[in-house]
Amino acid sequence: MKITNNDILKRVKIIKLDCFEDHRGEYIETYNEKIYKENGIDTNFIQDDISISKKNVLRGIHGDPNTAKLVSCLYGEFLLVVVDCDTESSTYLKWFSITLSRKNRIQVFIPKNYGNGHLVLSDEAIFHYKQNTMYQPSNQFTFKWNDERLNIKWPITNPILSKRDTDGHF
Secondary structure (H helix, E strand, O other): OEEEEOOOOOOOEEEEOOEEEEOOEEEEOOOOHHHHHHOOOOOOOOEEEEEEEEOOEEEEEEEOOOOOEEEEEEEOEEEEEEEEOOOOOOOOOOEEEEEEEOOOOEEEEEOOOEEEEEEEOOOEEEEEEEEOOOOOHHHOEEOOOOOOOOOOOOOOOOOEOOHHHHHOEO
């Protein structure tokens, strides 16, 4: 397992998981508290969630001031976008994107007060995340996927969106 800081958003961590393969299949350790803490991810995760979406579904950009997340792709492929939403930060409203897939075995640690969204690139994808708080929709912010302040370069012009993601609210 290799854990590095993101070049654009320094508090975001990129985790390349190790995969053991043989004639039976694959074995992957997806979380090891000791290793993560040694690498600056000292977060007590208390809830796991999975989102299954079809191609061209765009979810987010969501976040809140209290929730840190550990995101991975269990199946398929999606483009993950992470936005710094901390008004006190020198990188406020800056973002980066990375493709996560079952094949590349990359996780992303997203700190508190950052937003994230993802666009499904494969026919179907399973998005998995651990979080350090229980889900509280009233505490969340949502940026529109095409918010002009962010100018995110999505590889799509007409994604499949929920009402929340179409309207946005911050």
